Amino acid sequence: xxxxxxSPQSLIILExxxxxxxxxxxxxxxxxxRWYKQDTGRGPVSLTIMTFSENTKSNGRYTATLDADTKxxxxxxxxxxxxxxxxxxxxxxxxxxxxxxTFGDGTTLTVKP
Amino acid sequence: NAGxxxxxxxxxxxxxxxxxxxxxxxxxxxxxxxxxxxxxxGLRLIHYSVGEGTTAKGEVPDGYNVSRLKxxxxxxxxxxxxxxxxxxxxxASSSLAGGSSGANVLTFGAGSxxxxx
Numbered sequence: 001x002x003x004x005x006x007s008p009q010s011l012i013i014l015e016x017x018x019x020x021x022x023x024x025x026x027x028x029x030x031x032x033x034r035w036y037k038q039d040t041g042r043g044p045v046s047l048t049i050m051t052f053s054e055n056t057k058s059n060g061r062y063t064a065t066l067d068a069d070t071k072x073x074x075x076x077x078x079x080x081x082x083x084x085x086x087x088x089x090x091x092x093x094x095x096x097x098x099x100x101x102t103f104g105d106g107t108t109l110t111v112k113p
Numbered sequence: 114n115a116g117x118x119x120x121x122x123x124x125x126x127x128x129x130x131x132x133x134x135x136x137x138x139x140x141x142x143x144x145x146x147x148x149x150x151x152x153x154x155g156l157r158l159i160h161y162s163v164g165e166g167t168t169a170k171g172e173v174p175d176g177y178n179v180s181r182l183k184x185x186x187x188x189x190x191x192x193x194x195x196x197x198x199x200x201x202x203x204x205a206s207s208s209l210a211g212g213s214s215g216a217n218v219l220t221f222g223a224g225s226x227x228x229x230x
Contacts, residue, residue: 036219041223042224043203043205044203049218089155089156091219100158101219103148103156103157
């Protein structure tokens with residue numbers, strides 16, 4: 001069964017601190033993995049995309065890693081800001097032409113001053 | 114650019130009533146999707162479309178119907194609403210299938226919150 005497991009379920013950190021969110025998947029065949037940020041009451045917005053051959057990709061203070069052998073990805077947030085408070089969703093896309101994907105349940109991050 | 118626009122943003126229905134959610138995109142995307150998001154659960158695909166005039170079932174299609182008469186619009190219909198359909202519905206679109214490698218990205222709407230009493 002195709003699954004995407006995210007951890008932790010929720011996380012509270014102080015402003016300025018770093019944090020790492022985890023995503024483990026069993027999706028096969030694998031095409032690519034994306035991290036989305038979803039602010040409360042809004043739709044998800046793409047942060048990064050990782051393809052099979054990529055190990056690390058950065059987008060500002062966000063750095064995503066992918067280990068295709070162990071089927072694990074992480075999203076590292078550096079120097080957190082209050083605006084980073086959101087749900088972070090890991091999405092794994094299947095290697096088909098039908099646009100199929102499996103969404104994780106998300107990690108809710110709260111950044112406190 | 115408006116991106117993906119969903120209407121209405123909020124709606125309250127009584128059990129058995131019908132309604133249609135409208136999704137409109139102005140990016141000339143081929144692929145469009147409808148998801149539902151429930152507390153503590155990931156987004157689940159209801160139906161999707163790979164082009165004008167085409168539709169296909171996703172993970173949780175029962176109780177919903179869709180139509181893609183125009184490339185820019187994707188309609189989600191509830192013929193007889195049930196309390197189990199209380200959820201937040203998201204529409205998304207992409208220029209290519211989400212499974213293709215490359216820079217194609219799902220662009221989501223802001224969501225439509227539906228409550229069925």
